[in-house]
Amino acid sequence: MSRLLLSTGDPNGIGPEIAVKAVARLGATAPVIVGDRCAVEAPAEACGLRLRAAEPGALAETGVCDVIDVGALSADELRVGQVRAEAGAATIAYARAAVRLASGGGFRGVVAGPHSETAVHAAGIAFAGYPPLIAKLTGVPEERVFLMLVGGGLRVAHVTLHVSMAEALRRLTVELVTEAGLALHRALGSMGVRGPRLGMFGINCHAGEGGLFGDDDLRVTAPAAERLRAAGVDITDPVGADVLLGDPRCDGYLAMYHDQGHIPVKLLAGRGAAAVAIGAGVPFASVGHGPAFDIAGQGVADPSALLSALSLFGNAPQEAVTR
Structure with missing residues (x-):
């Protein structure tokens, strides 16, 4: 199995420390650290x-x-x-290098340590999180990079995200839902799930119940499910999310809009949920906490969240696994 790349995040924060602690913990399955040698020496x-x-x-x-x-x-x-501008610029340089290396093959994904948006912006770099950056680096349209939340035993990818319900309905097309399904299928494979079975949430309650509650699912999700199956993806027909979430046979779910996917994951996992950017051809996960400058360099930083992010790709001790 190819190795993961671990970008340290802000070199002035706890990122280098928890990255090294994760390597020490994982031993013969450790990732390759991407950063500056001077930051990881101590x-x-x-x-x-x-x-x-x-x-x-x-x-x-x-x-x-x-x-x-x-x-x-x-x-x-x-x-x-x-908090330094130089460190903010370095943070982005590490992520760029890791994504570039993973895009070239030989590595199966990237996990990023904690970053400081303040430091990044101080360096004059426009930064709205990792997914847009990854889309730009890989040449994939930003709307084709999707967010998957993992936690509480669930893996849920979102076809649309931070838009109003009206805008989400406008954006939902057979093509976009199909793209998201393919991205989820590939991402689960990169995480070691063999032959993943996907569950597709309907847009409307009861997935429209044959047109009784609107024709959106007849026009969009049902044809998308057919296309995905034709492409070799094992996926259900659209089903109401409340029913489908109870199906233990599904390895991942495809939510049509933000709350449909966020609510169940956040309810079960709280702040322990991990975010994964999928669809750009480079599996990319990041920790949910910041660089903790107040304890940086003291040797007391806890690598648990980073180990959990690494576990998404099969690289953590069993007790650290998020799922």
Whole structure:
């Protein structure tokens, strides 16, 4: 199995520390760290790990921390615990490098450590989260990069996201739903789910009940399900979300709009839910917490959330798995 890439996030925060701690915890299944060597040297020494320049195809070894040194920040520029524009620019440089490497093959996905939007914006970089950045880096239209939430035993991808209900209904087309279904199918495969079965939520209650509650599902979701099955995807016909969520045979679900997918995941997982950007050809997950500048460099940062994000791709001890 190919390895994951672990972008450290803001080098002045806890990202380098928890990245190294995750490598120490995972041993022979550890990811390759993407960042600046100067930022991970101290944490590696504290964890008793030997740093090694990562080479293509190199296997993980217990006691070794493989690093791809991006060279975005020098040791003189490192200011642990401080919000700095230089660190914000470095954060984006690490993510860019990781996505570029994953796009070239040889790595099965990217997990990003915590970032500081304040630091990124201070560097003069327009940043609205990772999905738009990934879309730009991979040349995929932004509307074709979808959000999947994972938590509470659920994996739910969203066809539409931060728009009004009226706008969501306008955007929902057979083509868009099909694209989202394919993205979810591929993402689950990259996470180690073999032959995933997908569940498709209907747009209207009872999935329209044959047109009784509107024809949206007859026009959009039902034809999309047929297209997906023709493409080799195992997916249900559109079913009311309240009913379908109770089907234990589904490995992932396709929600048509924000609340339809967010409410069940947030209800079951709370803030422990993880966000995954799918559809750009590069599986990409990130932690839900910030860089915790107040405890950076003190050796007390907890890597649990990062381990949970790594577990989405099969790289964490059983007790850290989110699902």
